Amino acid sequence: MEVRPAGSEDLTVTFDDVRAAAERLRGVAHRTPVVTATSLDERVGAHVFLKAENLQRIGAFKFRGAYNRIAQLTPEERTGGVVAFSSGNHAQGVALAAKLLGVPAVIVMPTDAPAAKLAATRGYGAEVIMYDRHRMNRAELAASIAAERGAVLVPPYDDPMIVAGQGTAALELIEQAGPLDVLLAPLGGGGLLAGCALAATGLSPGVRIYGVEPEAGDDWVQSWNAGEIVSIPVPRTIADGQQTQAPGALTWEIVRPLAAGIVTVTDDEIRAAMRFAFERLKLVVEPSGASALAALLFGKVDARGARVGVVISGGNVDPATFAAALATPSS
Amino acid sequence: MEVRPAGSEDLTVTFDDVRAAAERLRGVAHRTPVVTATSLDERVGAHVFLKAENLQRIGAFKFRGAYNRIAQLTPEERTGGVVAFSSGNHAQGVALAAKLLGVPAVIVMPTDAPAAKLAATRGYGAEVIMYDRHRMNRAELAASIAAERGAVLVPPYDDPMIVAGQGTAALELIEQAGPLDVLLAPLGGGGLLAGCALAATGLSPGVRIYGVEPEAGDDWVQSWNAGEIVSIPVPRTIADGQQTQAPGALTWEIVRPLAAGIVTVTDDEIRAAMRFAFERLKLVVEPSGASALAALLFGKVDARGARVGVVISGGNVDPATFAAALATPSS
Numbered sequence: 001m002e003v004r005p006a007g008s009e010d011l012t013v014t015f016d017d018v019r020a021a022a023e024r025l026r027g028v029a030h031r032t033p034v035v036t037a038t039s040l041d042e043r044v045g046a047h048v049f050l051k052a053e054n055l056q057r058i059g060a061f062k063f064r065g066a067y068n069r070i071a072q073l074t075p076e077e078r079t080g081g082v083v084a085f086s087s088g089n090h091a092q093g094v095a096l097a098a099k100l101l102g103v104p105a106v107i108v109m110p111t112d113a114p115a116a117k118l119a120a121t122r123g124y125g126a127e128v129i130m131y132d133r134h135r136m137n138r139a140e141l142a143a144s145i146a147a148e149r150g151a152v153l154v155p156p157y158d159d160p161m162i163v164a165g166q167g168t169a170a171l172e173l174i175e176q177a178g179p180l181d182v183l184l185a186p187l188g189g190g191g192l193l194a195g196c197a198l199a200a201t202g203l204s205p206g207v208r209i210y211g212v213e214p215e216a217g218d219d220w221v222q223s224w225n226a227g228e229i230v231s232i233p234v235p236r237t238i239a240d241g242q243q244t245q246a247p248g249a250l251t252w253e254i255v256r257p258l259a260a261g262i263v264t265v266t267d268d269e270i271r272a273a274m275r276f277a278f279e280r281l282k283l284v285v286e287p288s289g290a291s292a293l294a295a296l297l298f299g300k301v302d303a304r305g306a307r308v309g310v311v312i313s314g315g316n317v318d319p320a321t322f323a324a325a326l327a328t329p330s331s
Numbered sequence: 332m333e334v335r336p337a338g339s340e341d342l343t344v345t346f347d348d349v350r351a352a353a354e355r356l357r358g359v360a361h362r363t364p365v366v367t368a369t370s371l372d373e374r375v376g377a378h379v380f381l382k383a384e385n386l387q388r389i390g391a392f393k394f395r396g397a398y399n400r401i402a403q404l405t406p407e408e409r410t411g412g413v414v415a416f417s418s419g420n421h422a423q424g425v426a427l428a429a430k431l432l433g434v435p436a437v438i439v440m441p442t443d444a445p446a447a448k449l450a451a452t453r454g455y456g457a458e459v460i461m462y463d464r465h466r467m468n469r470a471e472l473a474a475s476i477a478a479e480r481g482a483v484l485v486p487p488y489d490d491p492m493i494v495a496g497q498g499t500a501a502l503e504l505i506e507q508a509g510p511l512d513v514l515l516a517p518l519g520g521g522g523l524l525a526g527c528a529l530a531a532t533g534l535s536p537g538v539r540i541y542g543v544e545p546e547a548g549d550d551w552v553q554s555w556n557a558g559e560i561v562s563i564p565v566p567r568t569i570a571d572g573q574q575t576q577a578p579g580a581l582t583w584e585i586v587r588p589l590a591a592g593i594v595t596v597t598d599d600e601i602r603a604a605m606r607f608a609f610e611r612l613k614l615v616v617e618p619s620g621a622s623a624l625a626a627l628l629f630g631k632v633d634a635r636g637a638r639v640g641v642v643i644s645g646g647n648v649d650p651a652t653f654a655a656a657l658a659t660p661s662s
Contacts, residue, residue: 033364035386054613055366278653282385282615282646315613322609323654 013254015202017164018195021068022171028100029064029168032056034176035312039280044296046303049177053169054285054315058120060241061169061192061313062093062156068165069154070097078103080150085142087113088241089314090156095124106151108142114318157191158248167195171203173309179204181306184292186313187211187220187262188242190251196311197258208260212295214239215264219246220255224262238267238321241288241314263300270294271325277312278326286317287325344585346533348495349526352399353502359431360395360499363387365507366643370611375627377634380508384500385616385646389451391572392500392523392644393424393487399496400485401428409434411481416469418444419572420645421487426455437482439473445649488522489579498526502534504640510535512637515623517644518542518551518593519573521582527642528589539591543626545570546595550577551586555593569598569652572619572645594631601625602656608643609657617648618656 035050053061070082081104084094091107098105105126109118110133122128131141146153155162169192174180183200185193193211200207213220217235223246231246247255265273270287273294277285285293292310296303317325366381384392401413412435415425422438429436436457440449441464453459462472477484486493500523505511514531516524524542531538544551548566554577562577578586596604601618604625608616616624623641627634648656 030367033386036361038388055364057369059611059613275650278615278650280390282390284609284613284615319606319609319654319657323650323657326650326654 013160013163013198013250015198017160018167018171018199018202021064021161021164022168024068024071025064025165025168028067030056031172034173035281035283037280044303044308046305047307048296049173049180049307049309050281050293051169051173051309051311052283053311053313054283054289058089058092058096059314059316060089060093060289061166061311062089063096064168065162065165065191065195066090066093066154067097067100069159069161070094070101070103072161073103073152077152080152081105082154083108083142083146083149083151084154084156085109085138086156087117089316091117091121091126092124094154095121095126099125106145106149108138108145110138116318157189158250160250162191163195163198163251163254165195166192167199169311170196170199170309173311174200174203177307177309179307180207180309182301182303183207183209183309184212184295184301185209185311186242186288186291187213188244188288189248190220190255191248192311192313193259194251194254197255200309201258209258210260210295210301211255211262212292212300213262213264214242214270214291215266217242217244218264219244220262221264223247223252224256238270239288239291241286242291261301263295265291265294265298265300268328269298271328273297274322274325275328283312284315284317284322285312286314287321289314344491344494344529344581346529348491349498349502349530349533352395352492352495353499355399355402356395356496356499359398361387362503365504366612366614368611375634375639377637377639379627379639379641380504380511381612381624382500382504382640382642383614384642384644385614385620389420389423389427390645390647391420391424391620392497392642393420394427395499396488396493396496396522396526397421397424397485398428398431400490400492401425401432401434403492404434404483408483411483412436413485414439414473414477414480414482415485415487416440416473417487418448420647422448422452422457423455425485426452426457430456437476437480439469439476441469447649488520489581491581493522494526494529494582494585496526497523498530500642501527501530501640504642505531505534508638508640510638511538511640513632513634514538514540514640515543515626515632516540516642517573517619517622518544519575519619520579521551521586522579523642523644524590525582525585528586531640532589540589541626541632542586542590542593543623543631544593544595545573545601545622546597548573548575549595550575551593552595554578554583555587569601570619570622572617573622592632594626596622596625596629596631599659600629602659604628605653605656606659614643615646615648615653616643617645618652620645
């Protein structure tokens with residue numbers, strides 16, 4: 001299918017773009033394993049296939065989209081480099097992809113970003129520019145840097161090439177696991193879900209696709225119910241990768257017709273899913289990365305007897321947050 | 332090669348037995364993924380392939396050997412069932428394998444075994460018999476239970492079929508990663524290392540094989556240096572799966588001619604390896620399971636420029652122990 005949001009002729013993305021992204025990522029991104037567990041199947045009464053994107057390069061799916069975008073820069077654009085604003089996985093995805101492609105990268109991060117994420121981003125060779133999140137607008141700052149240097153802004157999700165890149169996670173999952181009846185993916189800005197929806201509906205017709213967001217940050221649910229994009233204040237949730245305030249324009253246009261619905265999970269359910277992944281799967285999963293698994297474990301969608309794909313989207317979590325989640329009794 | 336310890340004509344095990352075990356385990360054991368990480372390769376200056384047996388059924392390689400042993404019971408033996416003594420991964424391996432094969436299982440565990448391990452073992456349908464470790468000899472108890480019920484004792488490592496089963500981990504690793512120059516595996520009783528040595532020397536001639544044990548429990552190093560089996564007191568180490576007091580008779584006979592050497596790691600090095608696996612690999616690894624990775628990270632063997640296989644042998648660790656290891660500064 002081709003999606004063409006009103007007023008932006010450039011913003012088209014199709015299943016073929018996901019396939020092309022997969023070719024670009026071959027031998028560059030990890031083909032992450034699909035993990036299965038009898039204990040999980042028995043608990044939810046389904047056949048569950050977990051796509052372990054926490055084992056992806058940089059520890060999250062974000063590398064896929066960033067690489068797919070930066071690989072398509074023109075020779076002139078490469079010279080000017082790329083700029084991105086993020087304190088999370090997108091920063092590391094852009095930094096690593098740029099390094100591999102020999103493109104200079106500037107990452108705009110808040111002054112209070114965790115030291116570990118700063119170090120990781122610099123470790124991939126990116127230049128980090130700090131901003132005071134209380135006094136400056138990061139999008140304006142990034143835009144001015146882009147203008148000054150002739151750099152290309154790499155957005156975190158609302159971009160056809162980013163969406164196509166993220167969709168390769170579901171493309172691989174279905175190649176590895178076979179056709180799915182249900183697919184669950186975490187939902188922040190919507191890049192992962194949009195790309196996965198394009199791939200899954202392309203490969204596995206009839207699949208029911210659900211996005212999962214934290215209850216405290218239910219901008220997608222509100223938008224879904226309103227039938228149009230709704231913005232919310234910055235949500236307070238343990239799921240730091242899902243603190244977006246509104247669906248993206250492009251991702252919304254893709255997700256709305258393709259998804260079966262959007263469900264929410266509480267922070268406690270997310271912690272329980274992280275603990276389940278620790279105890280039964282032996283995987284380190286970050287809060288946002290565990291949200292789709294939480295939705296399955298806590299019965300937010302009807303999955304009984306189905307072949308269910310779940311994207312475990314990332315594993316970048318600091319030790320203290322992880323230890324605190326483990327200390328939460330599982331249910 | 333065929334290994335025939337003096338005085339025990341039955342105790343033979345060959346590379347062909349490992350191949351036969353792999354056939355028995357096909358579709359039953361997980362073909363666990365091989366994990367690679369640029370950060371690890373850069374740190375140690377080698378090409379490293381991690382066999383993630385923490386993602387194996389029951390969370391450890393022990394399922395392989397147990398299943399291979401129990402699958403070869405005669406019809407009469409199946410009726411009497413199996414008995415094993417273990418408070419660790421062997422208990423769960425035997426319990427699950429017996430359940431899958433429809434064989435009754437008794438597991439003898441100490442009264443102070445962790446509640447989680449008790450529950451997991453019972454969860455696989457095994458009957459658990461408790462004993463007071465200060466007042467009773469578990470081996471004698473297990474033997475008397477075996478005699479009473481006509482059950483077959485499944486030893487944790489010193490058995491040809493157990494050894495052959497464990498060796499399938501290295502067989503798969505080399506099938507997945509290609510030939511290796513160096514192979515590192517954790518060493519307790521020696522079942523894993525012996526089996527992996529048979530497989531690796533069979534598939535990858537010239538490979539240098541190292542066993543890794545905790546410094547506090549260096550029964551293999553002492554035996555290696557003495558040229559004969561040496562026993563030590565029960566060691567105090569975080570690596571609860573490597574608290575054996577002496578090499579097995581069979582495993583010693585296999586390992587001695589095939590291994591290049593035995594190296595040790597400290598408990599702090601093990602904790603650092605667990606933290607490295609958390610931060611960079613997103614894998615939950617138990618202390619014993621991290622020992623071979625620790626040896627590589629801390630330069631215990633010369634691996635520069637080599638293709639190095641490392642067995643991550645298990646991931647069954649309680650949350651408190653794991654959180655404490657994460658709180659240890661990495662080096």
